[in-house]
Amino acid sequence: MSFAELFDSARTWAYTNLPITVGGLVAVAVLTFLCVNAARRRRRSFNLARFATANSGASAVTGEKALSWEPVGQSYADRRGAVRREGQPVRVVLAATTFRNGVCDGYVVDRSTGGLKIATQVAVAPGSTLQVRAVDAPDTVGFVTLLVRSCRKADGHYEIGCEFEKTPPWNVLLLFG
The missing domain is CATH 2.40.10.220 (predicted glycosyltransferase like domains)
Structure with missing residues (x-):
């Protein structure tokens, strides 16, 4: 069976089973998008972890300030229910x-x-x-x-x-x- 015959039989099957073909193409597109997105997240979290370990030598005063931080009190208008x-x-x-x-x-x-x-x-x-x-x-x-x-x-x-x-x-x- 030549490549041309194989391509013609695949095209005939795709036209006769159009809903299955479209569903398969959508599934492939969604899976590709999810894989690319997951790879970006992994890369970003890796960069953040590397940045945090590089800056772990910050002064004790900075760390102490970070531990004693409190949010600014809300104004009266913000507390209105x-x-x-x-x-x-x-x-x-x-x-x-x-x-x-x-x-x-x-x-x-x-x-x-x-x-x-x-x-x-x-x-x-x-x-x-x-x-x-x-x-x-x-x-x-x-x-x-x-x-x-x-x-x-x-x-x-x-x-x-x-x-x-x-x-x-x-x-x-x-x-x-």
């Missing part, structure tokens, strides 16, 4: 036992799934609890309990940073803006 959203101020009714009439009004100026920032005319002590409800909320929606985390004076009003005691449902969160 939920994304803060600003938007149009939403008028709310606040209820607390510390208020003269038991209730006062305010505006939600900043909100997240973790809490609210409320602007009001009355200062509230950090650590106390508030009940808040959007003025435009339907009568079926009750008050939401907030824990006061901070209170600061700003331009003739107080900004109260509050955390939800228990995160309310999404439809109630949307009422705050």
